[in-house]
Amino acid sequence: MRMNKFLLFLLVSIMIIACGKKDKVEEKPPGIVLWLPFGNKRAQDIIVEGVNEFKERTGHSVTIAKVPWGEIRTKLRLVAGTDNSPNVVFMIGIDMPIVSAAMGHLRDLREFIEKDNFPIQDYCKLGWQYGAIGDAVYSAPYFVEVRCLYYRKDLFEEKGVETPRPDWTWEDLLEVAKKLTDKEKGIYGFPIVGDPQDGIFFYWIPILYAYGGDFYDKDYTHSVFNEPPAVESMRLYTRFIGEGAAPKESIGYNIIDVRNLFKAGKSAMLLDAPFMMRDLRQSAPQLSGKWEAAFPPGVIVNGKFKRAVFCGGVTLTIFKSTEEEDQIAWELIKFFLSKEQQINWYKLEIHLPSNIKSIEGVEWANPEDSQRVQNLFKPMIEDGIPELKVVFDRFVGYELISNTLQNIILNNLDVQKAMDELAEQYNDLLETAIYVPGRNREVKK
Amino acid sequence: MRKRKLIIKDLSCKSISLLVLLLILAFIILPIFWVIITGLKTDTDLAHVPPSYFPSPPTLKNFLYFIDYGALKFAKNSLIITLTTVICVLVLTLPTSYFLSRFRFPGRKIVIGGLVISQMFPGILYLIPYYQLFDALNLINTLSCVTISLVSANFSFSILILFTFIHTIPQEIDESAMIDGCSRFKALIKVIIPAAYPGIIAITIYNIVISWNVFLSAYAYITDDAKMNLQVALAMMESALYNTWGQRMAATTLVALPIIILFYIFQRYLVQGLTAGAVKE
Amino acid sequence: MLLSRYKYLRESIFWFFLFSILIFLILRFFPLVYGFYSSFFKIRLGFGEKEFIGLKNYFEVLSSPKFLYSTFLTIIYTAGSVFLGLVIGFSSALIMNSINWKSKLLRALILAPWVVSPVVAAMSWKFFLDPNFGLFNNIFHNLGIFARTDVVCWLSDKRFALFTCIVTQVWLIFPFMSIMLLAAISSIPKERYEAARVDGASPFQIIFYITLPSISLTLFFLILFGMITCFNMFDLVWVLTRGGPVGSTEVLALYVFRTGLRDFRIGAANATGIIMFLIMLVIGAIYSKIYKPEGVQ
Numbered sequence A: 001m002r003m004n005k006f007l008l009f010l011l012v013s014i015m016i017i018a019c020g021k022k023d024k025v026e027e028k029p030p031g032i033v034l035w036l037p038f039g040n041k042r043a044q045d046i047i048v049e050g051v052n053e054f055k056e057r058t059g060h061s062v063t064i065a066k067v068p069w070g071e072i073r074t075k076l077r078l079v080a081g082t083d084n085s086p087n088v089v090f091m092i093g094i095d096m097p098i099v100s101a102a103m104g105h106l107r108d109l110r111e112f113i114e115k116d117n118f119p120i121q122d123y124c125k126l127g128w129q130y131g132a133i134g135d136a137v138y139s140a141p142y143f144v145e146v147r148c149l150y151y152r153k154d155l156f157e158e159k160g161v162e163t164p165r166p167d168w169t170w171e172d173l174l175e176v177a178k179k180l181t182d183k184e185k186g187i188y189g190f191p192i193v194g195d196p197q198d199g200i201f202f203y204w205i206p207i208l209y210a211y212g213g214d215f216y217d218k219d220y221t222h223s224v225f226n227e228p229p230a231v232e233s234m235r236l237y238t239r240f241i242g243e244g245a246a247p248k249e250s251i252g253y254n255i256i257d258v259r260n261l262f263k264a265g266k267s268a269m270l271l272d273a274p275f276m277m278r279d280l281r282q283s284a285p286q287l288s289g290k291w292e293a294a295f296p297p298g299v300i301v302n303g304k305f306k307r308a309v310f311c312g313g314v315t316l317t318i319f320k321s322t323e324e325e326d327q328i329a330w331e332l333i334k335f336f337l338s339k340e341q342q343i344n345w346y347k348l349e350i351h352l353p354s355n356i357k358s359i360e361g362v363e364w365a366n367p368e369d370s371q372r373v374q375n376l377f378k379p380m381i382e383d384g385i386p387e388l389k390v391v392f393d394r395f396v397g398y399e400l401i402s403n404t405l406q407n408i409i410l411n412n413l414d415v416q417k418a419m420d421e422l423a424e425q426y427n428d429l430l431e432t433a434i435y436v437p438g439r440n441r442e443v444k445k
Numbered sequence B: 001m002r003k004r005k006l007i008i009k010d011l012s013c014k015s016i017s018l019l020v021l022l023l024i025l026a027f028i029i030l031p032i033f034w035v036i037i038t039g040l041k042t043d044t045d046l047a048h049v050p051p052s053y054f055p056s057p058p059t060l061k062n063f064l065y066f067i068d069y070g071a072l073k074f075a076k077n078s079l080i081i082t083l084t085t086v087i088c089v090l091v092l093t094l095p096t097s098y099f100l101s102r103f104r105f106p107g108r109k110i111v112i113g114g115l116v117i118s119q120m121f122p123g124i125l126y127l128i129p130y131y132q133l134f135d136a137l138n139l140i141n142t143l144s145c146v147t148i149s150l151v152s153a154n155f156s157f158s159i160l161i162l163f164t165f166i167h168t169i170p171q172e173i174d175e176s177a178m179i180d181g182c183s184r185f186k187a188l189i190k191v192i193i194p195a196a197y198p199g200i201i202a203i204t205i206y207n208i209v210i211s212w213n214v215f216l217s218a219y220a221y222i223t224d225d226a227k228m229n230l231q232v233a234l235a236m237m238e239s240a241l242y243n244t245w246g247q248r249m250a251a252t253t254l255v256a257l258p259i260i261i262l263f264y265i266f267q268r269y270l271v272q273g274l275t276a277g278a279v280k281e
Numbered sequence C: 001m002l003l004s005r006y007k008y009l010r011e012s013i014f015w016f017f018l019f020s021i022l023i024f025l026i027l028r029f030f031p032l033v034y035g036f037y038s039s040f041f042k043i044r045l046g047f048g049e050k051e052f053i054g055l056k057n058y059f060e061v062l063s064s065p066k067f068l069y070s071t072f073l074t075i076i077y078t079a080g081s082v083f084l085g086l087v088i089g090f091s092s093a094l095i096m097n098s099i100n101w102k103s104k105l106l107r108a109l110i111l112a113p114w115v116v117s118p119v120v121a122a123m124s125w126k127f128f129l130d131p132n133f134g135l136f137n138n139i140f141h142n143l144g145i146f147a148r149t150d151v152v153c154w155l156s157d158k159r160f161a162l163f164t165c166i167v168t169q170v171w172l173i174f175p176f177m178s179i180m181l182l183a184a185i186s187s188i189p190k191e192r193y194e195a196a197r198v199d200g201a202s203p204f205q206i207i208f209y210i211t212l213p214s215i216s217l218t219l220f221f222l223i224l225f226g227m228i229t230c231f232n233m234f235d236l237v238w239v240l241t242r243g244g245p246v247g248s249t250e251v252l253a254l255y256v257f258r259t260g261l262r263d264f265r266i267g268a269a270n271a272t273g274i275i276m277f278l279i280m281l282v283i284g285a286i287y288s289k290i291y292k293p294e295g296v297q
Helices: A003-020 A040-058 A069-079 A096-102 A110-116 A125-129 A154-160 A170-180 A199-210 A229-242 A247-251 A255-263 A275-283 A323-337 A341-347 A367-382 A396-408 A415-432 B002-039 B061-102 B110-120 B125-134 B143-167 B169-179 B184-195 B196-210 B216-221 B232-240 B246-280 C012-038 C057-065 C066-097 C106-113 C120-128 C135-142 C162-187 C190-198 C202-215 C216-231 C235-241 C254-261 C266-290
Strands: A032-035 A062-066 A086-094 A140-145 A148-152 A270-271 A292-293 A299-301 A304-306 A312-319 C041-044 C049-052
Touching: A003 A299, A032 A040, A032 A292, A032 A323, A032 C254, A040 A062, A040 A323, A040 A341, A062 B169, A069 A304, A069 C254, A086 A096, A086 A323, A096 A312, A110 A170, A110 A323, A110 A396, A125 A140, A125 C235, A140 A323, A148 A154, A148 A367, A154 A170, A170 A229, A170 A270, A170 C135, A199 A299, A199 A396, A199 B125, A229 A247, A229 A396, A247 A396, A255 A270, A255 A275, A270 A275, A270 A396, A275 A367, A275 B196, A292 A367, A312 A323, A312 C057, A323 A341, A323 C057, A367 B246, A396 A415, A396 B184, A415 C190, B002 C106, B002 C120, B002 C162, B061 B110, B061 B143, B061 B196, B061 B232, B061 B246, B061 C012, B110 B143, B110 C012, B125 B216, B125 C012, B125 C254, B125 C266, B143 B196, B143 B216, B143 C012, B169 B184, B184 B196, B184 C162, B216 B232, B232 B246, B232 C120, B232 C235, B246 C106, B246 C120, C041 C266, C057 C066, C066 C162, C066 C216, C066 C254, C120 C162, C120 C235, C162 C190, C162 C202, C190 C202, C202 C216, C216 C266
Parallel strands: A032 A062, A032 A086
Antiparallel strands: A086 A312, A140 A312, A148 A270, A148 A292, A299 A304, C041 C049
């Protein structure tokens, strides 16, 4: 009798626990799995619509999983190679494809490209380069991200300062920024960005490359951060704070902070992507007519004017699974790279699609903005440079740069000394990198 | 003369106390106030340095954004996790703490000691072994992993609190119930539970709070955004680059609201349950 | 005689107890054992490597400057939060005791931070302390304490980040301490105060010689609870700073998370977790030896 009572309780509790597991019983769905990291709901909607169209047209089944950018790197490491592995993933072009490729998770796309005679030259060549190891190609470019200079016309007019010219150098910008600064009103000419989460990448690294500096030497044996071009670029960057064009707390600002400051009228200039235009029109209508976009400045090196523009972007990759699924995955990628889909993406007014030719004749909602895209952003993509190829945790690397910045500003460390230290730290990073071009070393640890 | 000095001393003591209390209340309330206010501001209003103290005009747009973003879906997940955890914990810990209190079996002290020590285990240490375990059981990306890790985390605390409550109920009560013809289980249900109900409610509420607020397990084990709970969704908003602070603050308010309402209704029990241990020396 | 000692075995509830304890052991102790076991291996997730290396993980971790710095930060964080939390909690408990408050709303207000999740608290404080758009800096500007041109970055300046985390942690835990202390203080028998007042003791003397010793058991548990919570805290610091401006808020829990799920060195991460646990044990043991409250067994 007692035993029965006990068994009854056992049964009840197991049932209750099993209730919590009811959502576990799902088989892996047929077809392929697409990982969608976009945080912007409009972008998500466009992709979902596109996928639905793809499903109708081809009859293949595609399951979408939303994995935000902040989590996708970790999740990929955890599931790649297991049953939960995705098939197609949107990746931040610069570092993610190489990591996954170096770990052997990605499918080489050359076979598909050759078989279909895919016109890769129509697309921004950087996207294909991002995911290239040797001759193998692991990533297909979806959209390209490039940044221009935005400035507040009203603040320029107030101070009677000349507006940005296409042949501006960073020194010119610094001088103008100093004139625009009004400490009492809390207005600064050009608050720099010191935050390692992408801030350093968008603001300082273009300057580094414009000066001819780089992270490592050609053969990736040691870091060249302590050589004159890199040191000069860091010196210029810190001069913004040193000479008053940026506030001291700039070293802690991230790209969202400076955007908010620009909108609030506390910052006269900003480096940002095409989507900022739409953002300004929608969320800051009080600023209409008060801002303008221009080419970002360059540097005069050896008598020649050089402007280094970063092209970031998002690419599509295929994770190795079965031959059949890989084929479906390639169909999906081709679909996303097709003219209509690229135009759909362009119409979101966030970034430019990788098939730049496709946007000819396509207009944004606001004709002025369309003009800006055609005149400023489009030409810059043609000159774009990809970032370094060595792969370690990108953000660890940026944190080191951010640290150097803080050392120089807060601790008054000499710029050359600080860059010597930084070069040392980057040498150490080389030791633990997952992938080094030319050497393709495995990690020692 | 002496009396006046005492009164002055008393008054100044009281005013300093009030001032300190006000400062402490400000410390608590100001961030909450700021969160709610920011959530009500329009985008234009947000683009001001220095920020305004009150939104003009106030708008519910940011709150609607979060609901559109999927708040109801996330809330459903949080609710499932919470209910399952609470039921599991109660079912497991009630009989266990009853048994622990009533019988002096060999090894009892070890069990109690083990329960106490297990509270000190760092939650982060479970992250990876649990991940590998769930992966082997093919439970990754389900709500059950979060439930299981929550049950494991709350188990010992719940048992210990219930134990102290049940222990104060004299054994004669269940003995007399059994003499009247109940079995042990019946005694448990009919006698002990009603007697120890402040403790039980305290544990229930404690478990609800912990489950609703769980972050690390949900963050690490769940990839699919359809299965995220509210806290993880909120943290994701922070790392996405397309939200404004207004939207994030509105989301923060909505995430905190249910638990604060619940707490307001049941605070008496929670406080009673937890401070009972402090008062009994 | 012997039979009565084992009479529990005849109870059916015993089997349920056994079942529960078994589940507890599996869920709570087994992962530790497994973590301990895998800390002797070099495991790299994604590469499929698993190599036995004995104690090498432990040596590497213990000698790594990042780990030592992280431990140092965690100790400061724990000590600072517990101490500040107790000071503020104790003061508010004393005040509430003397003012004799009884409002349900007031109590809910004071306890609110405790039920709010660390994620919510982190988001709130993050914006509250925003250098330009946050309320805190603006209040202090308007009060004239900071100059307008002297904006302080509370969370992105490596000098202040850890302190800011401590303040947010205190915001989260002091209400709980305050209520527990209030319960304890209000249960101190009035005669002790009377006796002290008759002897002409000053308020400070009363606090130190009567109040504190009487609540020492509660204090003991609060400090222990506070230490455990703060030492293992992940959620709050992660959402606030993600390891902070150049690692200045990388407390141990974050260090383990990063080693395990960002660098993917699973063996080292488990080793660090075990080391954390041992540190906690040692601190706990030392603490109970030093602080022997009245009435503890």
